[in-house]
Amino acid sequence: MAFTPVTFVFLLMSAFALGGSLGVVINRNLIHAAMFLMLALFGMAGLFILLEASFLAAVQILVYIGAISVLITITIMVTRRIMGTTESVNKQWPLAAIVAAMIAGTLGFVLLGRFQNVEPVGAVPDTYIAEMGKALVSHQGYLLPFEVASVLLLAALIGSIVVARE
């Protein structure tokens, strides 16, 4: 495989995503774990850009880093006694490690089999955002899941307001 600038960016972003994910699970300090989560999500956004899915990359940064990570960080900050470094709650980590390794192995095995002899797809058409937008609101597309998700979010919003008012 030729070492092009794209390869370099791919390796860098993959390192961000993988290193960040590792940091999330092995860090004892919850705030640091949240920061590693942001790093992992940033790496994912970079990978989306390499795949010419700039819309997904922007949404990834806007929604996951700009909103969800802020939410997670604030949740950690306003919860008592979990801000500093915490001891592990129980001693089940060897068992958890075995389960995680098994899941990773299975997924890796399936994925490696899948990625043999794949052909690269063609270039992404310029109008893909417009097509995506139309698919979201057309009845042949994803109108129903889209509306159901909207209603779910609205219900969650109203529910949180009701909880907050008590």
Add this chain to the structure above:
Amino acid sequence: MGDIFTTISTFLIGLLTGLGVDPLLAHIIVAFLGAFLIANFVLLILIVNIWLERKVIGRMQDRIGPNRVGPWGIFQTIADLTKLVSKEIIIPSGADLVPFMAAPIVAVASVILVWAVMPLAKTAIGTDLNIGVLYMVAVSSLGIMSILLAGWSSNNKYALLGAFRAVAMLVSYEVPMILTLMVPVLLSGSMQMGKIVSDQQIWYGFSMPVAALIFYIALTAEIGRSPFDLLEAESEIVAGYHIEYSGFAFAIFYAAEWAHAFTVSALMAALFFGGWQGPFAETIPTLGIVYFMGKTFLIYFMSMWLRATLPRVRIDHTMSFCWKFLIPMSLILITLVVLVDKLAALAIGESYLDTTTMLAMTPRSLALLAVNLVTGAFAVWWIGVMGRRERERLAALEIKHVVIETSAAGQQAK
């Protein structure tokens, strides 16, 4: 000479390839040069902006403003900068070093990254992404993260409180900002900044004045300026999230704040006041940057004016103004605009969506202006109702205005 940007870039690429550089590499070098120039322009113009603002606000408040360093004090900012750079960066004990030092960098990066999609002139735009507006919102949301990082890693309760308050306010005001940002996107049918500007034969600020006003209010809150300067309310939270920063680290935060103020003026100019549009700007793109900067500084002057005039709003008032007034208003406006726009397009036909000339855009602009005026009138009435309700509530609580009786106190002293 008409198009200075294309001329320079073709000249540089020609020069580099003439020197035996690979054409692809030459393009990359020129692109890097452009990015370097734009990023440094945003930071260097601050030297002028900070001096200008201190001078203008000084004059508005019947003071002289900086007048010691250089003629009219124009080198005051450079002197301040030298002082800040030469100072020690004090890191408080118990601070979390990596996020503590990363926060100012993220803050300033989130502002400068916006300039990558800023249409400076017809041929001068960093990269005309087809998701330009979304990109802009995404990178400016990183600024919120930097405030949280700074507030938390300082190990100071005032910094943390200031960060919480700042994030609550910024996240809230992002909602009306994004809702009204939909208006230029809806009208031009594109998220591309270049297309949004070139479609404004009639500026969107004229056809959608209420949307422009809501957007401007939300932006004023986003940059944390008067009347929304709660991020650094000295009497309440000392200085907010950057209380523990000193020396150059503070200077970077300060630069990010001022660069943000200038950037949102530029955004306002690009999205609602025609960007580089002006007489002959189509044919002579060099003129475009003059118009764009002129509009940006005019809007920036307005924000200085507001800052010099208005007192600070209380935090609960700020939040309820956003959630109970700005967001419902922008939702109503967007719904009405979409409805009327669609109906008018059906009634008039193909020519309605034509954006090539000012005359062709007139029917659409007039229809949208009517919607805006109706919504604006409703907003004024609603503010009146809310104000009356609040006064009645206070009257029911028997809270009267405290009048300081100076004459009585004076008589007692005698």
